Amino acid sequence: MIKTVRDAWKVPELRKKLLFVVFALLIFRLGSAIPVPYINSMQLETYLNAQSGTILGLMNAMSGSAFSMATIFALSIQPYINSSIIIQLLTVAIPALERLAKEGGEEGRKKIASITRYTTVLIALIQGFGYYSLINSYGLIETDGMNAVWVAIVIVMSFTAGSAFLMWLGEQITEFGVGNGISVILFAGIVSRFPHMIGDLVSGVHHYMNPLTDEVREQMGETAAAAYDNLALAPWMVAVIVVGMLALVVFIVFISNAERRLPVQYAKRVVGRKMYGGQSTHIPIKVNMSGVMPIIFAQSIASLPATIGAFAGWTTDNSIMMQLFDTTKPFYSIIYFLLIVGFSYFYATMQFNPVEVANNLKKNGGFIPGFRPGKPTADFISKVLNKITMFGALYLSVIAIAPIITGNLFAYRSLAIGGTSVIIVVGVALETVKQLEAQMLMRHYKGFLE
Secondary structure, X not given: OHHHHHHHHOOHHHHHHHHHHHHHHHHHHHHOOOEOOOEOHHHHHHHHHOOOOOHHHHHHHHOOOHHHHOEOOOOOOHHHHHHHHHHHHHHHHOHHHHHHHHHOHHHHHHHHHHHHHHHHHHHHHHHHHHHHHHHHHOOOEOOOOOOHHHHHHHHHHHHXXXXXXXXXXXXXXXXXXXXOHHHHHHHHHHHOOHHHHHHHHHHHHHHHHOOOOHHHHHHHOHHHHHHHHHOOOOHHHHHHHHHHHHHHHHHHHHHHHOEEEEEEEEOOEEEOOEEEOOOEEEEEEEOOOOOOHHHHHHHHXXXXXXXXHHXXXXXXXXXXXXXXXXXXXXXXXXXXXXXXXXHHHHHHHHHOOHHHHHHHHHXXXXXXXXXXXXXXXXXXXXXXHXXXXXXXXXXXXXXXXXXXXXXXXXXXXXXXXXXXXXXXXHHHHHHHHHHHHHHHHHHHOOOOOO
16 A cells, blocks of 8 residues: 555656645644634543543544534534435435436436535534534533523534535545545544554553552542543553454455456357457456445444434433443444445445346347356346345444454443444545556556557
8 A cells, every 4th residue: 555655656646636635634634623612622522532432432533533622523524424325315215316316417416416415514503403402411611601592503503514614625535636535534534543542552551550559549439440440451452452453454455355256258259250259257246345335324324313312411321222322232233233234235236236237248248157148147146246245244244343342341442433443444545545556557558559
């Protein structure tokens, strides 16, 4: 990956695109540090850091800590992701939208994108008001004699404007930079949390090496002492975590590049004095053709009930729903698992149509050895696709849920979001590098003239 970026830097046009991405991410990180007025961000950060294993901690990780500091980018790109999920599901369910997406061409895609933008702003308004209600319920709003309604309007509009700006920034990265802009922003937010995660590991080892004395325990109180003990990490556990993360990255890269190749043979045909066809090729079907999108979408849907509850001021002490959808609990893991499998099949169906592939093979005189052209070929491709998609879905689900199980076993709850973060980071990095390699290949191709 480093070699690819270094080679891309030597191409002037790609260098401009990379610099544009860097500049856009600098703006993103700058906005993530600008606080929204009238909010006691220090007390809010202290409270949300204590909720690292809950849905609030998950939202904080996805926003690069902007959520806990109540900055203008606190909502990050979550409203856009939720909007994309809704519009894509409606595109399948509503015939008019389906025709617009499939038959509308470039104009149809622009209309779909416009609908997605408006929906994003609406969702951002709702989430912004919910976040304001959450902060207000804990008494962290400092009006300083200002009108309470005006303060609420300023806070909600600040959150909404920040989310809308990130949506626009992501589109600019996609158009003028490298990679998918929304994924790159999500990548930057997660990566910015890595130093904090390393600090947590170091702090955990420090707690383990310096246990509390009985006298200090009495001074701190039973609750604070128990919290101190829960953060303790033995050095061997840190080694296991680091080795596990490295193994996870290697496994993700291996599966991301894995594919099933269906052999295709083209029949020989004579046109005039020339013979065409007769060559052998293959149809590649990637094991994980949908990338990280099932993880992102499943995460958004699975966390929706707890997010609504958190914004309404509910806690695990007074709400059964908050207990069920706690990100470290078995019920959440089961729902998360099923949603990842469902979205994997949903995306595989949208990206790969066996009937269309079979018809194209038939028109061009191609066939899969052992299967007649037409419906038998389509049925075989569909059968293979279902098996491959199931394996890919299980792979995504296991990687996303394994850290939750590990976090419960080791009583270290912040590990619960580690697997999701790693798979998103590695997936986005691989996709971006592939785009860089494709663009370099286009610019270095010399043709047959030499």
